[in-house]
Amino acid sequence: RKEVEQDPGPFNVPEGATVAFNCTYSNSASQSFFWYRQDCRKEPKLLMSVYSSGNEDGRFTAQLNRASQYISLLIRDSKLSDSATYLCVVNSLGGATNKLIFGTGTLLAVQP
Amino acid sequence: NAGVTQTPKFRILKIGQSMTLQCAQDMNHNYMYWYRQDPGMGLKLIYYSVGAGITDKGEVPNGYNVSRSTTEDFPLRLELAAPSQTSVYFCASSDMGGEETQYFGPGTRLLVL
Numbered sequence: 001r002k003e004v005e006q007d008p009g010p011f012n013v014p015e016g017a018t019v020a021f022n023c024t025y026s027n028s029a030s031q032s033f034f035w036y037r038q039d040c041r042k043e044p045k046l047l048m049s050v051y052s053s054g055n056e057d058g059r060f061t062a063q064l065n066r067a068s069q070y071i072s073l074l075i076r077d078s079k080l081s082d083s084a085t086y087l088c089v090v091n092s093l094g095g096a097t098n099k100l101i102f103g104t105g106t107l108l109a110v111q112p
Numbered sequence: 113n114a115g116v117t118q119t120p121k122f123r124i125l126k127i128g129q130s131m132t133l134q135c136a137q138d139m140n141h142n143y144m145y146w147y148r149q150d151p152g153m154g155l156k157l158i159y160y161s162v163g164a165g166i167t168d169k170g171e172v173p174n175g176y177n178v179s180r181s182t183t184e185d186f187p188l189r190l191e192l193a194a195p196s197q198t199s200v201y202f203c204a205s206s207d208m209g210g211e212e213t214q215y216f217g218p219g220t221r222l223l224v225l
Contacts, residue, residue, distance in 0.1 A: 043202055043216035099170070100214060102155040
């Protein structure tokens, strides 16, 4: 089983739609969770951290379900500029330092 | 701040050649990382460093070497390039370990023919 699993998509949605991405992780001891955004041929950039209580940043809402080892990202009122690959990221424990494990990403294409 | 910078942006190598990918950060971060990203695949950790003089292997270290003589610089060395090393290489840094946001450089696209 992969440490972090995501639906690769693509998700093709019209402008203004609400879209949700899901991610599961295998290490129940993981403590830190993130969503990164990666535009085509660019580097990943942090979109938001994910907290146990859930958190919201404008049109974006992230939620964590530790019991099910499941993370979600909800995007409301999709914009053309939201088109990108969204990477689910979880910390991996052990070794000299904790490391981040990146999912393969979910591709979102917002259509006009 | 320039953040994380990488050079070159793009390089074509012949099989068996060697090269060094440069990475520098000006945020005084202790942790630095090298990843490779193949099409349709997640980022794979090659090597990482928790501070000057300290490096350790990641998930896919074979065929690569690193050094960390200063806090700012973390070069990645490819010896005897192989077609399997064709990839996009990203360098990243963070102030702390896995609990912290990582800041990425713009990447180096490497093609080995």
